[in-house]
Amino acid sequence: MSNELLRVENLEVIYKTTQETVQAVNKISFTLNKGETLGLVGETGAGKTTTALAIMQLLPKTGKILSGSMTFDERNLLKLSDEEMRLQIRGERIAMIFQDPMTALNPVMTVGEQISEAIRYHSENVKEEEIQKRVNEVLEMVGIQASRKYEYPHQFSGGMKQRVVIAIALSCEPDLLIADEPTTALDVTIQAQVLAMMGELRDRLGTAMILITHDLGVVAQICDKVAVMYAGKLIEKGTLEDIYVSNDHHPYTVGLFGALPNLIEETDRLSPIAGLMPDPSRLPVGCNFQDRCLHCMDICKVKKPDVFVNKTHMIECYLFSGKESWRSAHGEQN
């Protein structure tokens, strides 16, 4: 039996409006094994949420998957009907915590009703008694007393509300949880508590996770793999060691982490890099990072960089051409 849960290959997503075409996700590939956590990082507008929405097939009307494939537990997600996606995959096998979780709860329904609704949706012929037992269990799992299920969202603090959102996402025991900046709206101490709790639940339930975040400290704490996104591309990816211990990095990753080589000690927040990410509706010829790169060469301005790999580590940058231990992966799937 394969250990692979999700395989995304050459995924390309655009948003098409009357004025422009935004190349939000540009041929990205990655895999995720069962129980594994992938940290997806990158500055605002890089395409992180779009990637998540494409997997969930919840892109807005203007969004379109142009090419690529997404295989989840050996099923091609792009071949499923809306109904199959809604009844068999979304919520049940893949759950998502959205970027703005505070609006995810319905203010006029009790917390217990909202969790039981999610459970009921995916389980036919389950007795009410069993559903209520499950509601109690998931609330307690996220550290909330079951007796509080009769309360409304406004009776909970921000951190508690976020726990409820996580309880709803986990109520059907999904194989994959996509969490899009699940703690940015919370204060720092509560952020740490909620993340620690998510890490524990993941270990206990064996849920695989894609964690979208700006916080590299969080990534170091709970991820197995890291993918760095820039202007719709995954410009570097690898294991936690590849990203935090190795000295080889894409110039953008170096900028993100601050000074090398002490990636973790120097900074744990994304540090600002001079310049702006190119507008995804007007991407340059050549490397997307050329205008901000201190190492930019002539070739970078005329041709998109190849992919270079060193075992589990992948970087899309000409600096790795001919470098010891690195080889070109031209034409290979990564």
Ligand SMILES: Nc1ncnc2c1ncn2[C@@H]1O[C@H](COP(=O)(O)OP(=O)(O)OP(=O)(O)O)[C@@H](O)[C@H]1O
């Ligand atoms: N509905 C939309 N219509 C048109 N363009 C969009 C739409 N949603 C996102 N975009 C554009 O697609 C690109 C990728 O956006 P996305 O929201 O995926 O980035 P992100 O990495 O999640 O950013 P953030 O960190 O700010 O959440 C951006 O240029 C964004 O402006």
Ligand code: SF4
């Ligand atoms: S390909 Fe060139 S411009 Fe792009 S990051 Fe590498 S060195 Fe810089």
Ligand SMILES: [Mg+2]
């Ligand atoms: Mg986003």
